[in-house]
Amino acid sequence: MDINIVFRIAAVGILVAVLNQVLVRAGRDDQAMLTTLAGLIVVLYWIIGYISELFGTIQTLFRF
Amino acid sequence: MLIKAIGAFIVFFSCAACGLYLSLKDRFRAEELKEMKRGLMLLKSSIGYSSKPLYEAMIDISEKTENTVSEIFEDTGRLLKARKASSVGEAWRKTISDRRSRTYFTKNDTEMFSAFADILGGDDSKCQIENIDSVIDYIDKKAEELMRKNNKDARLFRSAGVLGGILIVVVLF
Numbered sequence: 090m091d092i093n094i095v096f097r098i099a100a101v102g103i104l105v106a107v108l109n110q111v112l113v114r115a116g117r118d119d120q121a122m123l124t125t126l127a128g129l130i131v132v133l134y135w136i137i138g139y140i141s142e143l144f145g146t147i148q149t150l151f152r153f
Numbered sequence: 154m155l156i157k158a159i160g161a162f163i164v165f166f167s168c169a170a171c172g173l174y175l176s177l178k179d180r181f182r183a184e185e186l187k188e189m190k191r192g193l194m195l196l197k198s199s200i201g202y203s204s205k206p207l208y209e210a211m212i213d214i215s216e217k218t219e220n221t222v223s224e225i226f227e228d229t230g231r232l233l234k235a236r237k238a239s240s241v242g243e244a245w246r247k248t249i250s251d252r253r254s255r256t257y258f259t260k261n262d263t264e265m266f267s268a269f270a271d272i273l274g275g276d277d278s279k280c281q282i283e284n285i286d287s288v289i290d291y292i293d294k295k296a297e298e299l300m301r302k303n304n305k306d307a308r309l310f311r312s313a314g315v316l317g318g319i320l321i322v323v324v325l326f
Contacts, residue, residue: 101320108320114309115305
């Protein structure tokens, strides 16, 4: 697994959190929620492969 | 790697510039509306206190106003002088629609200005002055509304532009 993905997820998390705060302060709660959702979807898209790999590994661990 | 970095740089600065433009757009519109108000007030005093023909008054106003508003008054005055329009309303509407892409006026603004021109040059001076007053009221209301909106949204657009740019760079890099 590439360690860069961890830093990228952290960066997206920080940026989305700041953007969310800026939008909430401006009274645009809907857009704030959409931004958070977009961030979540992007991060999930990145890690979906790793999650699938993890499930595969667990499956092989319990298959005797 | 260098091309990637240059691309990231361009994306970031484009997003920041978009944010900055959006934050300034309302202010530009308010300034243009104020300039139009100035022009209309000059037109009002011309109608009330001088006996100049309308085209001459409009060309005079174009010299005293700035930017696109000046061009609108000048073009309308020239159209009327050259008798290329059948009425003041037609000349004004034609100029406004020609200059629309170069101004920050919205559709509502241009509709208001077009409606105002229909009465211009047709009725008695008192009616015309009242008509100009109603447009000035509209401008005052809109300018105040825009300044209030701008105070609230300007920081948001600037921050969102910069943060959005960084976000895209992080996601794509």
